[in-house]
Amino acid sequence: MPATAPDDLRTRPVVGVVGAGQLARMMVPAAVELDLELHLLAARADDAAAQVIVATTVGDERGLADLRAISAGVDVLTFDHEHVPTAHLQTLQADGVVVRPGPHALPYATDKSVMRRGLAAAGLPVPAFAVIESPHELAAAVDAVGGWPVVVKTARGGYDGRGVWVAAQPQDAAAAFAARVPVVVEERVEFVRELAAVVARSPSGQAVAYPVVESVQADGICVEVLAPAPGLADATSTAAQRLALDVATTVDCVGILAVELFERPDGTLVVNELAMRPHNTAHWTIEGAVTSQFSNHLRAVLDLPLGSPAARAPVTVMANVLGGERPDVHRALHHVLAHDPALHVHLYGKQVRPGRKIGHVTVTGSDVDDLRRRARHAADYLGGVIDE
Amino acid sequence: MPATAPDDLRTRPVVGVVGAGQLARMMVPAAVELDLELHLLAARADDAAAQVIVATTVGDERGLADLRAISAGVDVLTFDHEHVPTAHLQTLQADGVVVRPGPHALPYATDKSVMRRGLAAAGLPVPAFAVIESPHELAAAVDAVGGWPVVVKTARGGYDGRGVWVAAQPQDAAAAFAARVPVVVEERVEFVRELAAVVARSPSGQAVAYPVVESVQADGICVEVLAPAPGLADATSTAAQRLALDVATTVDCVGILAVELFERPDGTLVVNELAMRPHNTAHWTIEGAVTSQFSNHLRAVLDLPLGSPAARAPVTVMANVLGGERPDVHRALHHVLAHDPALHVHLYGKQVRPGRKIGHVTVTGSDVDDLRRRARHAADYLGGVIDE
Numbered sequence: 117m118p119a120t121a122p123d124d125l126r127t128r129p130v131v132g133v134v135g136a137g138q139l140a141r142m143m144v145p146a147a148v149e150l151d152l153e154l155h156l157l158a159a160r161a162d163d164a165a166a167q168v169i170v171a172t173t174v175g176d177e178r179g180l181a182d183l184r185a186i187s188a189g190v191d192v193l194t195f196d197h198e199h200v201p202t203a204h205l206q207t208l209q210a211d212g213v214v215v216r217p218g219p220h221a222l223p224y225a226t227d228k229s230v231m232r233r234g235l236a237a238a239g240l241p242v243p244a245f246a247v248i249e250s251p252h253e254l255a256a257a258v259d260a261v262g263g264w265p266v267v268v269k270t271a272r273g274g275y276d277g278r279g280v281w282v283a284a285q286p287q288d289a290a291a292a293f294a295a296r297v298p299v300v301v302e303e304r305v306e307f308v309r310e311l312a313a314v315v316a317r318s319p320s321g322q323a324v325a326y327p328v329v330e331s332v333q334a335d336g337i338c339v340e341v342l343a344p345a346p347g348l349a350d351a352t353s354t355a356a357q358r359l360a361l362d363v364a365t366t367v368d369c370v371g372i373l374a375v376e377l378f379e380r381p382d383g384t385l386v387v388n389e390l391a392m393r394p395h396n397t398a399h400w401t402i403e404g405a406v407t408s409q410f411s412n413h414l415r416a417v418l419d420l421p422l423g424s425p426a427a428r429a430p431v432t433v434m435a436n437v438l439g440g441e442r443p444d445v446h447r448a449l450h451h452v453l454a455h456d457p458a459l460h461v462h463l464y465g466k467q468v469r470p471g472r473k474i475g476h477v478t479v480t481g482s483d484v485d486d487l488r489r490r491a492r493h494a495a496d497y498l499g500g501v502i503d504e
Numbered sequence: 505m506p507a508t509a510p511d512d513l514r515t516r517p518v519v520g521v522v523g524a525g526q527l528a529r530m531m532v533p534a535a536v537e538l539d540l541e542l543h544l545l546a547a548r549a550d551d552a553a554a555q556v557i558v559a560t561t562v563g564d565e566r567g568l569a570d571l572r573a574i575s576a577g578v579d580v581l582t583f584d585h586e587h588v589p590t591a592h593l594q595t596l597q598a599d600g601v602v603v604r605p606g607p608h609a610l611p612y613a614t615d616k617s618v619m620r621r622g623l624a625a626a627g628l629p630v631p632a633f634a635v636i637e638s639p640h641e642l643a644a645a646v647d648a649v650g651g652w653p654v655v656v657k658t659a660r661g662g663y664d665g666r667g668v669w670v671a672a673q674p675q676d677a678a679a680a681f682a683a684r685v686p687v688v689v690e691e692r693v694e695f696v697r698e699l700a701a702v703v704a705r706s707p708s709g710q711a712v713a714y715p716v717v718e719s720v721q722a723d724g725i726c727v728e729v730l731a732p733a734p735g736l737a738d739a740t741s742t743a744a745q746r747l748a749l750d751v752a753t754t755v756d757c758v759g760i761l762a763v764e765l766f767e768r769p770d771g772t773l774v775v776n777e778l779a780m781r782p783h784n785t786a787h788w789t790i791e792g793a794v795t796s797q798f799s800n801h802l803r804a805v806l807d808l809p810l811g812s813p814a815a816r817a818p819v820t821v822m823a824n825v826l827g828g829e830r831p832d833v834h835r836a837l838h839h840v841l842a843h844d845p846a847l848h849v850h851l852y853g854k855q856v857r858p859g860r861k862i863g864h865v866t867v868t869g870s871d872v873d874d875l876r877r878r879a880r881h882a883a884d885y886l887g888g889v890i891d892e
Contacts, residue, residue: 127834128853145533148556150837151851151863168536170558324845406846421842428816428868446515449538454809457712458794463539465516475539480816 128153129418132186134177135196136163138464138473139394139410142402144168146411152418157186164464165196180204187213194371194417195393198225216319216370216417217392224367225392228300229271238366240359241386244303247271251293254286257301267305271298280336305386307378311345312397313360314374316412319419323364324412325357326405326425331376331397337471340491341434343400343427346484352383359385367392372413374398396436396473401425403460403478404432429480433487435495437475439468442500445475452477452494459494474499516541517806520574522565523584524551526852526861527782527798530790532556534799540806545574552852553584568592575601582759582805583781586613604707604758604805605780612755613780616688617659626754628747629774632691635659639681642674645689655693659686668724693774695766699733700785701748702762704800707807711752712800713745714793714813719764719785725859728879729822731788731815734872740771747773755780760801762786784824784861789813791848791866792820817868821875823883825863827856830888833863840865840882847882862887 129152133140136158144165147154157173158166166172175182183204187193192214205219223230229247236242246257258266268289270279282304283289292299310331317323330345331338344353360375367373367390374395376388398409407415407423415422442448445463452459456479463475477494479487496502517540521528524546532553535542545561546554554560563570571592575581580602593607611618617635624630634645646654656677658667670692671677680687698719705711718733719726732741748763755761755778762783764776786797795803795811803810830836833851840847844867851863865882867875884890 127832129834141536144536144556148529148532149848149850151834151853153555167541168532168558170556170560172558415841420838422845423841423847424845426846444515446517446539450808453803453811457810457812458814459811460537462537465539 129192129420130155130190131414131417132190132193133157133165133169133196134183134186134193134200136160136165136169136172137196138164138466140165140196141168141464142394142399142462143410143414145402146408146414149411150414150420152414155186155190157182164466167465178204180207183208184211187211190214192216192417194413195222198222198392218368218370221367221369222392224369225390227271227298228269228274228389229298231387231390232300232302234367235363235387238362240362240366241384243267243305243386246301247298248301249298251286251290254289254301261301261303265304267302268292269300269302270295271300273297278336305378305388306380307386308381309345309379310388311348311356311377311379311385312341312374312395313356313377314372314395314398314401314409315357315360315364316372316409316416316422316425317361317364317369318416318422319370322422323361324422324425325361326398326401326409327427328353328356329397329400337436337438338396339436339438339495340488341397341400342484342488343404343432343434346431349383352379352385356385359387363387363390371416372398372409396476399462399476400432400434400478402462404428404434404480430482431484431487432478432480433484433491434476434478435488435491436473437463437477437495437498439466439470439472439474440500441470442498443468445498448498448500452497455497456490456494459490461494461498517580517808518543518578519802519805520578520581521545521553521557521584522571522574522581522588524548524553524557524560525584526552526854528553528584529556529852530782530787530850531798531802533790534796534802538799538802538808540802543574543578545570550853552854555853566592568595571596572599575599578602580604580805582801583610586610586780606756606758609755609757610780612757613778615659615686616657616662616777617686619775619778620688620690622755623751623775626750628750628754629772631655631693631774634689635686636689637686639674639678642677642689649689649691653692655690656680657688657690658683659688661685666724693766693776694768695774696769697733697767698776699736699744699765699767699773700729700762700783701744701765702760702783702786702789702797703745703748703752704760704797704804704810704813705749705752705757706804706810707758710810711749712810712813713749714786714789714797715815716741716744717785717788725824725826726784727824727826727883728876729785729788730872730876731792731820731822734819737771740767740773744773747775751775751778759804760786760797784864787850787864788820788822788866790850792816792822792868818870819872819875820866820868821872821879822864822866823876823879824861825851825865825883825886827854827858827860827862828888829858830886831856833886836886836888840885843885844878844882847878849882849886 244261265284327344332340374391460478632649715732718730720728762779848866
């Protein structure tokens with residue numbers, strides 16, 4: 117906290133945010149409510165968050181000079197995305213900047229080899245894996261994880277299904293080596309669905325776990341989130357929350373941690389991916405939980421007491437709006453708001469490009485099938501997939 | 505809507521807002537969600553809303569030049585408060601600016617003589633009243649409204665109990681004539697409590713009515729709002745909503761209209777005051793209703809379809825935080841968030857001054873007594889009334 121100045125007795129907390137996508141943008145309502153000041157480092161002046169944050173600096177999110185500039189006077193530095201060079205964050209820490217999550221934790225979200233090794237060493241459930249550097253090591257790695265087919269991932273740089281291949285033979289894995297970063301070779305996990313367990317954790321050790329959700333995927337992208345995961349056994353739900361809290365402690369994450377999970381046919385769980393920031397699988401919390409993930413992320417990094425993660429409705433469904441052939445999303449907005457007065461629409465202020473996440477919609481209620489139909493209709497109409 | 509530019513196919517709506525208090529500030533989350541752009545005219549750079557709106561112009565909210573500047577390029581001009589000179593708004597309309605609510609409607613909220621006469625002429629229930637200009641007319645006015653005691657109000661310029669006197673004899677009314685504006689003399693209505701019926705109305709005529717609330721007053725200031733009003737008879741609730749919709753039609757208001765009502769012992773209703781903007785008695789809708797009053801105000805003035813006003817919980821309680829002896833509200837925030845993880849705190853970014861509204865708190869649930877205790881505790885702690 118800054119010292120109390122004689123001419124201004126308020127000690128309004130200041131949070132620096134690196135990266136100006138929709139995640140930083142959705143921190144704004146939470147910050148306005150609690151009178152927290154956001155200082156943003158944006159790559160471009162028209163980035164989603166730069167449009168709506170007064171104290172925006174346009175600069176290089178990976179450059180030390182601009183990171184230093186944005187860090188001046190903040191109580192804590194946090195992130196819209198994890199892709200900031202670790203060495204720079206260590207330098208900032210040495211300068212006295214409070215960085216949360218810290219540079220010791222972030223590699224678990226940016227490097228799949230670090231994550232797999234760290235979680236395995238802590239006894240947490242991950243697929244059988246091997247980390248290799250070249251195609252010459254592939255055959256041995258495939259044997260080590262149980263044989264073909266395998267999943268092959270670049271350790272760094274992938275997202276939304278990019279940088280991931282299912283390989284039934286050596287040539288299917290060839291592309292993974294082009295990026296010249298380590299490659300993680302994993303067993304292809306048999307699973308019935310994908311779940312996500314999202315937690316918030318404070319530096320003082322307080323932690324809260326949101327209800328466990330189902331993440332419905334298409335082409336490696338999350339298209340819908342069902343909260344809570346329909347029909348999830350209580351024991352599985354509790355195990356997923358405990359696992360996410362264990363991961364948070366293991367990697368010493370502060371803020372929101374999203375743990376993406378595979379649910380196996382026998383109900384056991386295995387960790388797929390981690391994210392250390394507000395996450396798409398918890399956008400439903402804005403309307404569906406007592407405290408949104410964005411509010412709890414800001415509270416956590418400031419070491420303010422965390423808010424209740426309890427659900428506010430029996431079921432909440434979120435659907436992502438992916439850009440399509442309809443460039444003017446505001447004209448489409450008229451239609452979907454008239455069609456469903458209980459719909460919550462979130463638009464990110466982004467230029468429409470095919471396949472780009474430009475917004476999401478949320479509906480709350482009790483009938484998951486009805487809610488999915490309504491969310492799907494609105495997302496498809498806004499994305500230009502349907503015309504009525 | 506602006507014309508579609510070839511280099512930017514989005515037609516993001518732009519709303520000009522005159523006045524930068526907490527009402528304009530609380531429009532921000534709704535605007536961010538729907539990707540609506542706000543252009544703000546603020547009296548001071550550190551006004552509550554000016555802190556959080558990127559496109560802020562500091563200028564004279566009552567000066568035509570600055571009103572014209574803020575109106576350039578907006579789709580509609582709306583208000584944080586109603587105190588903008590009518591002649592200026594008429595000039596802006598003549599310039600082609602869309603002003604909502606319009607200058608024909610706003611006097612019903614800024615001039616009690618206009619409001620009383622207009623509603624009475626439409627057959628809507630108001631107290632017996634007379635409008636006078638000087639103390640010499642007082643005796644006849646008191647006779648006309650049924651004798652002493654009476655309520656005496658300056659027609660313009662009062663708020664939060666200022667400009668209102670209960671008079672049992674002529675000298676009690678003397679102060680009302682000092683402002684040299686017309687004075688409204690009214691019967692002193694016998695009432696059991698104060699209610700508020702809040703509606704949103706679009707230029708196309710669509711309207712929605714929020715659940716009717718009880719407004720708990722202390723010293724002429726609303727200190728708590730109970731939604732819905734506890735134990736309110738269905739017939740009274742329906743009558744209040746219908747009355748508010750009738751008032752909206754009568755005065756041709758666009759946006760949020762708040763109708764403050766007295767509930768008489770026999771359950772009949774009489775109009776006390778009107779406000780044509782988001783109103784303190786509907787702050788509970790941010791968490792307590794499907795669509796907040798701030799979202800519906802922006803939707804209404806843009807003629808976007810209105811959202812559902814339905815309650816999201818059996819009971820929602822809001823308590824205002826009034827500034828007191830505790831200048832640093834952020835230190836107090838730690839305590840109240842730790843004390844009640846389900847609490848929603850809204851701070852307005854204002855310097856603390858005794859009696860000033862600096863924020864509000866909201867809790868949702870089912871037990872009105874429990875919710876009132878929790879809201880009261882948090883508001884009193886934040887305001888410095890209590891220390892634990």
